Amino acid sequence: MRQCSFDVHAYDEEDDAIVSADDRCVGCQRCATYCPTGAITIRLSERDFRLNANWRPEHLMDIKRQAETGGVILTGMGNDKPYRIYWDHLLLNASQVTNPSIDPLREPMELRTFLGAKPDRLRFADGRLLTELAPQVRLEMPILFSAMSYGAITYNAQLALMQAAEECGTLCNTGEGGWPRDFRRFGKNVIVQCASGRFGVDFDYLNQAAVVEIKIGQGAKPGIGGHLPGEKVTPLVAETRMIPVGTDALSPAPQHDIYSIEDLSTLIYALKEATNYEKPVSVKIAAVHNAPAIASGIARAGADIIAIDGVRGGTGAAPKVIRDNVGIPIELALAAVDRRLRREGIRNRVSLVAAGGFRSSADVIKAIALGADAVYIGTAALVAMGCTLCQQCYTGKCAWGITSADPVLAKRLNPDIATRRLVNLVKAWSLEIKEMLGGMGINAIESVRGNRLHLRGVGLEEWELETLGVRGAG
């Protein structure tokens, strides 16, 4: 009964019975998981609305709530609407007869990935490299943890992500809400964000990190800013964001010093000057209709990494209408961006990181075959820590201690267990990627990068195959 943070259960003394307010249940499964007698089962409640394929219960409920409040409807996590998921229509190749497959259990398999600008050509003299190389960061596998701010997720959740990134040899992104001082020791495994609110962005913040990312947009809410409500600005959040306790933390929709590609370039080089050209600078955009042209501009503006977040990308809080209707799927955006940069001969100048709803190692390797250098995982990482996708992150009542604002609830996440689970997930996916690579007769992830010949489409229209640059199966 005490497990529920949404006040579903109550004890009625008179009747000596537990009563449930079913309409408050968000389906987070906390009570069912922790029920000592296994007595709780959560079922989707029967709707009392008359069935209607057009006016579905969600529409009716939303309209009623807005009629009551006059407010914007918020939600958390990624788009839950049934848009086509292209990963489910792309199948991988394997070797048969003509090219032997490789057993990753006895052969070395290379997943190591370097993010950063690569030179157009290398020049040597007397066996010495003359070309000056741009800064690179090394990942032991092409999987990074997405941007999740302290404040949106709990201290323990961010600690677990950073510990896991360090142990796996990959990177974890602080998000735009600053970087708690205690976590600076993970600097080699941390990407810091410079976003429209510029929270906590100072010299130490930029220079302690491995990568600096300019956040232009997010897949769950392209083109809009964010408001961390004052009640969530606790003393430690205030210190991390460097704002007074209890004030709203506003992230304006645009960064007001970036109104053009030229302005973006100015900020990219400001950050490079501030970090003595020692760190790659990433630019993260939401996948939108004109992503290829924008990506070309970003590459030419001097970015070392472009991160693209698709329409299924998660969020701690976003207006539902934006999350569910703005942006395009990562598969199409990634393929189009990769092709555009290749055609322009500038693909080597940037690394591409894809984000937005990666559910399995198969999604990851398919993204790499479509041109990604690496992928960001956010939702999958949260699920590894205990998240059940109840989409209530913005309420601060997370029953699993992941996005909870209440310190008592936040204690429910044991950071060491969460770290272990994250490391296990990344290890398992890495192993599966090696198996799939081996099956293709390939021993390095580099060989499948942008190699669409390893993909075939099923159940896709001609235009979709063309955008993806993939041939139909058979």
Place this chain on the structure above:
Amino acid sequence: MLREDSALSDRVLSIDTSGVYYRDLNKMLREGVAKGAREFVLRGVTGQRYIGTGLVERVSIKIFGTPGNDLGAFMDGPSIEVFGNAQDGLGNTMNSGKIVVHGNAGDLLGMAMRGGKIFVKGDAGCRSAIHMKEYRDMRPTVVIGGTARDFFAEYMAGGEVVLLGLTLPPGVRHSCAFMGTGMHGGRIYIRGAIDPSKLGKGVIIQELSEPDWETVKARVAEFAAYFDMDAGAILSAPFVKLCPASTRPYGVLYAGRN
């Protein structure tokens, strides 16, 4: 990479910057600091960007000419004095230090500034002093001698901005539109008349309280000292204060739980 004609003596490094690429110039500054220079005199500056960016030492930099965009961006410590005009992005996301401009400034002056001081003798462009914020003893200060253009001090979350209007002809009001839109913290002090219709949403005009006056007096005195002006004369005209109507301007925007 210090050029031979750069002279380092008495910890003062004098550099003729004409024709020097910004990246090389900033490298010279960093190397100069490493070699013990504490004061830089840059002559013939013609649009080099990011001067002072990435410096955390309390050095002083005198600039003769016209520095480029993002002068002092992400700066944390140095004092910069510009004998000329500044361009866009002056003091962008600055953390501490001081910038004094004997001329005008472009757009985005003091954007997202978190600490330190900026004094501009003349006018400032659009989007000046937007999204400034404060935390504990870090309180950014901007004083603009002239007037500013549209979107002045939007999203202001902390610190203080003083707009003196000294370049306005007699009887002419500040004409920047959308002043202080989204303001939810900090203080804006304005000398001279403003047109209430130019105020952004959620901003109200107030009389100055006694502590407000003390702040304004101190800032004006410092301003007047840099530009050799008469503080008393500046303070003799009336001031108003702009305040946020709420520290939670967007608190009622959302419906309840899903």
